[in-house]
Amino acid sequence: MGLLLAFLNCSYIPKCGKNFEESLSLVNVVMENFKKYQHFSCFYDPEGTQKNVLLTKLYSSNVVFHSLFWPTCMMIGGLAIVAMVKLTQYLSLLCERIQRINR
Template identity: 50%
Template sequence: MFFVARATNTASGVGNERRSIYRKFREVDILDKKKTVTALKPGEDRAILLGLGMIFSSVMMYFVLGITILRSYAESAWTEEGVCVVLNSTVTADMNCSYNCGSDCWRVSKYPCLQVYVNVNNTGRISRLSHNEETQDASSECFYVPSCQKDSAQMHTMIMNISERLKAKQQVPCYFDPSEQQDTVLLTRLYDHIVVFHSLLWPSCMFIGGVLIIVMVKLTQYLSRLCEQIVKIRM
């Protein structure tokens, strides 16, 4: 009986010792998990703030682009692209312009007014050619309005070089108004579809990146909670 009781006490002591060791390991494991969760939470919060900041910045960029580039692109009447045959390219007169010569100082210079007439798509429609929308708004007569400079001879040389290049090409791509409400045609557009695409590319990438960051953080948190629930069920 003595040996049986001693063996029983020994087995009981070994079992208690094993349970004590298991509890210690369990407590250490839980403590490590708590430390890990505590360490990860500030990083997750910063990642979410980064994603929200990227989304907010991209929305602001969309707003700025919407009232500048996209608005000009949508309101432009010259939407159709065609081929213009240069019929005439001549300098008609000298136009006055003013340039800045210092603080509260403006002086007058002159540049030649180049007028270019073209035949649009060989349809017999003769129109005046303008460089772009800004030139059309600045002057209703001249093909190109250079930046005003003190040296008028330099501006004259530049305009004459443009005239010679247009005469040499004879046919140039151009943009016209399909409704024919605008009598002029444009050589280039300030904002065409390529410019609009490149303008929207970076804010779109920033918006998608911000959304992906938030989705990844939320997915990580969901998987972490799911793993904790599975561990509790197994216990």
């Protein structure tokens, strides 16, 4: 019974009670197939605030890391280039002022 309850968290049973027996028999068939062939995990909200469950994750943590890491590196590289240009402009102006004072 515990396996059935865990499976029901990852399954959809229509709210309409007209075909409950048919829905329950379909769930039992699917549950038997999962018992025979593989272990599966689903990702659901145990608090019940979400209406959907995911059978598989769409993105792994590696994909999330790379999609955040590389754009951040590019932004930091761009900011470093802008900072070097501004520093070069400042040093150029400073050098020009020093040359005017020495003349």
